[in-house]
Amino acid sequence: MESEHILPHNHGEVNIEKLLENIPNDGVINSVSAAMKQLGDPSRLRIFWLLCHAEECVINIASVVDMSSPAVSHHLRLLKSAGLITSRRDGKEMYYKAADTPLVESLHHIIEEVGMITCPE
Numbered sequence: 001m002e003s004e005h006i007l008p009h010n011h012g013e014v015n016i017e018k019l020l021e022n023i024p025n026d027g028v029i030n031s032v033s034a035a036m037k038q039l040g041d042p043s044r045l046r047i048f049w050l051l052c053h054a055e056e057c058v059i060n061i062a063s064v065v066d067m068s069s070p071a072v073s074h075h076l077r078l079l080k081s082a083g084l085i086t087s088r089r090d091g092k093e094m095y096y097k098a099a100d101t102p103l104v105e106s107l108h109h110i111i112e113e114v115g116m117i118t119c120p121e
Contacts, residue, residue: 031083031103032103034082034083035082035083035084035103035107036107037082038078038079038082038084039084039107039111041075043065043067043071043075044075044078044079045111046065047061047065047072047075047076047079048079048084048085048098048107048108048111049108049111049112049117050064050065051079051085051096051097051098052098052104052108052111054097055095055096055097056095056096056097057093057094057095057096058072058073058076058094058096061076061096076096080096083099083101083103083104084098084099084103084104084107085097085098085099086098086099086100
C-alpha cells in the first residue's frame with residue numbers, strides 16, 4: 001500500500017506523488033552542487049570552458065587565462081576533485097580536459113547558453 005504525501009498547503013496544482021517519484025537523491029544533488037560551487041569562481045569557469053574545447057597543459061592554460069602556473073594548478077586540482085576534468089600524463093607533461101560525463105556536457109551547454117557563447121568549430 002502506497003502512502004500518499006500530504007502537503008501542508010496543497011493548492012491542487014502539483015501532483016506531489018509524481019514529483020517525488022523523480023526527485024534526485026542526495027548523491028545526485030550533492031554532486032551537482034559541488035560542481036556548481038567550483039564553477040562559481042570566474043577563473044575556474046574560464047578554465048573549465050577552455051577544457052571543454054581542448055586538451056591542454058598547465059603552461060598553455062596559464063598563458064590563455066593570464067594566470068600563473070601555480071594558480072592554474074590550484075584551480076585544476078579543485079575542478080578535478082569535483083569530477084569536472086580529467087588528466088593524463090605524457091612524459092613529464094600533464095594534460096587536462098573536460099571529463100566525458102553527462103553532467104559536464106550539460107554544464108558546458110548551460111555556460112554557453114547563459115553566456116550566449118558560440119562553440120568554436
